[in-house]
Amino acid sequence: MAMEDPIMRRLYDSVNWDQDNGLSVEEMQRGLTESQISGIYQPFSQETTRILCVTLDRNRDSKINFEEFCEVFRSLNGWKNVFVQHDRDRSGTMEGAELHRVLIDLGYHLSPQAMGIILRRYSNNNKISFDGFVGCCISLKHLTDGFRFYDKNSDGNATLHYYQYLHLAFSL
Numbered sequence: 001m002a003m004e005d006p007i008m009r010r011l012y013d014s015v016n017w018d019q020d021n022g023l024s025v026e027e028m029q030r031g032l033t034e035s036q037i038s039g040i041y042q043p044f045s046q047e048t049t050r051i052l053c054v055t056l057d058r059n060r061d062s063k064i065n066f067e068e069f070c071e072v073f074r075s076l077n078g079w080k081n082v083f084v085q086h087d088r089d090r091s092g093t094m095e096g097a098e099l100h101r102v103l104i105d106l107g108y109h110l111s112p113q114a115m116g117i118i119l120r121r122y123s124n125n126n127k128i129s130f131d132g133f134v135g136c137c138i139s140l141k142h143l144t145d146g147f148r149f150y151d152k153n154s155d156g157n158a159t160l161h162y163y164q165y166l167h168l169a170f171s172l
């Protein structure tokens, strides 16, 4: 087994307030905020925290244990690299044109209308912060993968039952 990272262990223990076997979404949000991975002095997005917890809760016990916690940060560091690479003007935020570029690089070819919807949803004054960006990318992947599952011949059209649609929309 790989050696445990003492910095990660200290952070994990410090936010696991009730000292049980895992972190709740609230405890995770505190951990993500204290890590300052977002690069800004404000709470890490609650929605992105929730999305990270849902997608990386590998043993499905609704808590984030230490291994899952480390995986959350590995995943975030990966996103951080993508974010920094595409933040061309080094503003620390993603603007419309930068987001457009990043989504193309990630394989999404969206219409201007779809880009507009995403920007309205995730930006503040046309700027998307790192935590919003992560939430946006994970949600987009979830919805796209889910849609493609039903789009059997990959022509951009899918037939799905109302309940399948609801499951897709609400399972993240």
Ligand SMILES: [Ca+2]
Binding pocket: 016, 017, 018, 019, 020, 021, 022, 023, 024, 027
């Ligand atoms: Ca806990």
Ligand SMILES: [Ca+2]
Binding pocket: 022, 057, 058, 059, 060, 061, 062, 063, 064, 065, 068
């Ligand atoms: Ca878990």
Ligand SMILES: [Ca+2]
Binding pocket: 086, 087, 088, 089, 090, 091, 092, 093, 094, 095, 098
């Ligand atoms: Ca920027």
